[in-house]
Amino acid sequence: MKDKFLWGSATAAYQCEGAWDEDGKGPSIWDDYCHSTANLTGITGDVSCDHYHHFKEDIKMMAEGNQNTYRFSISWSRILPKDDHVVNEAGFRFYDELIDECEKYGIVPNVTLVHYDLPDYIGTWTNPKVSDEFAYYASVVFKHFGNRIPLYATINEPSHNTACCYLIGNYPPNEHNMQHFVECAYNMAVCTAKAIREFRKLNLNSTIGVVHASGASESLADTPKYLEAIKYSNMFHNDWVLDPAIKGYYEDELIEKVKSSGIDLSFVKKEDLEIIKDNTVDWIGQNAYDRNLVKPYTGGETTATVNNRGDNDGTSKSARESKIIKGWFEVDRDENVPLNKWGREVYPRQIYNTLLRIKDRYGNIPIWITENGHGQYDIADENGYVEDNERIEFLNNYLQWILKAKEDGVNVRGYYVWSTMDLYSWINGYKKRYGLVRVDYEDGNLKRTPKKSFYWYKDFITKYKDI
Numbered sequence: 001m002k003d004k005f006l007w008g009s010a011t012a013a014y015q016c017e018g019a020w021d022e023d024g025k026g027p028s029i030w031d032d033y034c035h036s037t038a039n040l041t042g043i044t045g046d047v048s049c050d051h052y053h054h055f056k057e058d059i060k061m062m063a064e065g066n067q068n069t070y071r072f073s074i075s076w077s078r079i080l081p082k083d084d085h086v087v088n089e090a091g092f093r094f095y096d097e098l099i100d101e102c103e104k105y106g107i108v109p110n111v112t113l114v115h116y117d118l119p120d121y122i123g124t125w126t127n128p129k130v131s132d133e134f135a136y137y138a139s140v141v142f143k144h145f146g147n148r149i150p151l152y153a154t155i156n157e158p159s160h161n162t163a164c165c166y167l168i169g170n171y172p173p174n175e176h177n178m179q180h181f182v183e184c185a186y187n188m189a190v191c192t193a194k195a196i197r198e199f200r201k202l203n204l205n206s207t208i209g210v211v212h213a214s215g216a217s218e219s220l221a222d223t224p225k226y227l228e229a230i231k232y233s234n235m236f237h238n239d240w241v242l243d244p245a246i247k248g249y250y251e252d253e254l255i256e257k258v259k260s261s262g263i264d265l266s267f268v269k270k271e272d273l274e275i276i277k278d279n280t281v282d283w284i285g286q287n288a289y290d291r292n293l294v295k296p297y298t299g300g301e302t303t304a305t306v307n308n309r310g311d312n313d314g315t316s317k318s319a320r321e322s323k324i325i326k327g328w329f330e331v332d333r334d335e336n337v338p339l340n341k342w343g344r345e346v347y348p349r350q351i352y353n354t355l356l357r358i359k360d361r362y363g364n365i366p367i368w369i370t371e372n373g374h375g376q377y378d379i380a381d382e383n384g385y386v387e388d389n390e391r392i393e394f395l396n397n398y399l400q401w402i403l404k405a406k407e408d409g410v411n412v413r414g415y416y417v418w419s420t421m422d423l424y425s426w427i428n429g430y431k432k433r434y435g436l437v438r439v440d441y442e443d444g445n446l447k448r449t450p451k452k453s454f455y456w457y458k459d460f461i462t463k464y465k466d467i
């Protein structure tokens with residue numbers, strides 16, 4: 001596994017497992033949110049594609065597709081259902097069996113400890129107890145699985161998760177609150193560091209990283225004002241996650257900029273900063289979606305919009321997603337770049353630019369492309385087969401840039417398509433699909449059918465397996 005390039009696909013617990021209250025699992029904040037009146041669509045992940053009961057079939061299919069690695073996440077609430085540190089052994093049993101199945105086919109598990117779905121008793125990322133509780137949960141997981149999991153990741157997409165919870169307000173707790181945004185961001189960095197401290201105590205052969213969402217910032221001009229907007233956008237989207245995780249500290253300029261934006265940083269503790277300094281990651285997971293195209297801030301309050309609410313949910317004409325960060329930057333629009341149905345740029349070169357920026361700033365750190373995928377309204381024929389040519393084109397174009405970055409010296413070690421099969425796409429529900437394998441939600445047995453992209457990816461892996 002050490003030097004072998006890994007080819008696989010990815011899922012996340014709440015999005016695919018279903019079995020939301022089975023075998024002693026406690027509720028997560030996503031269970032609570034989806035079951036509340038705040039969930040306007042009433043759509044939930046209660047069953048989803050029921051990976052909890054279909055995992056053998058799903059893993060077998062991955063192996064048939066030549067995939068040799070599976071990225072999934074563990075549901076914290078399955079392992080520690082209540083606020084009492086008592087482990088639910090049935091929760092471990094599920095993941096033990098899942099990993100047995102991976103091992104049977106030589107599929108390497110790459111496991112994220114939390115993918116948005118905090119236990120309900122933690123509540124929010126601004127809970128002052130979150131980092132100690134997370135470290136406890138992480139230590140229980142490390143002790144249980146040890147080297148059976150070669151690749152651990154602490155948190156999925158701190159930047160996107162924080163933005164959804166506290167800027168856009170489309171994930172629970174659905175706030176627009178930049179003070180909480182910064183507290184959440186900081187707590188996530190402390191969570192990662194405290195979990196890594198537990199991990200190092202065990203001297204495992206495994207390695208640990210964090211999965212990052214945002215790409216390098218770019219602009220359409222290179223005047224000093226535009227270059228400054230790029231710098232602020234990188235600070236806002238990237239540096240607050242990757243600097244503490246990889247370098248062990250925040251740059252003074254970031255701290256000063258946050259303070260001058262009126263954020264009260266009195267919650268920052270000296271001892272946390274020491275822990276961050278001493279506990280950095282071994283690798284980075286980089287997710288590959290759209291790009292951060294920005295221009296100088298011109299005016300208006302901090303705000304961000306996405307197109308997955310109301311009538312603009314991908315079915316109507318797409319509008320560019322917007323973002324203004326007061327005093328920092330604004331999102332720009334390049335009319336030459338196509339938008340997907342949700343108003344996000346399809347710009348494959350972004351992953352090349354992102355990987356080169358990481359190399360430039362952090363040297364040779366190993367990188368796994370932990371997600372790359374294209375959301376679509378798939379149309380199946382009478383056999384459930386989907387000819388998803390647009391997805392194939394999307395993936396192929398991104399992969400060409402990833403391979404080029406590798407050739408140009410970036411330490412890329414593996415790649416995961418998002419997602420292994422169709423699953424719950426957060427507040428986009430089930431219509432927006434990403435899977436290599438179609439799930440028929442109307443069928444009582446949730447029938448799986450590989451799409452054209454599944455077979456395309458299988459061949460791609462054969463061609464590139466020895467890179």
Ligand code: NOJ
Nearest residue numbers: 012156157371418425426
């Ligand atoms: C990134 C997230 O990690 C995943 O949960 C989500 O479904 C995909 N993006 C697609 O939007």
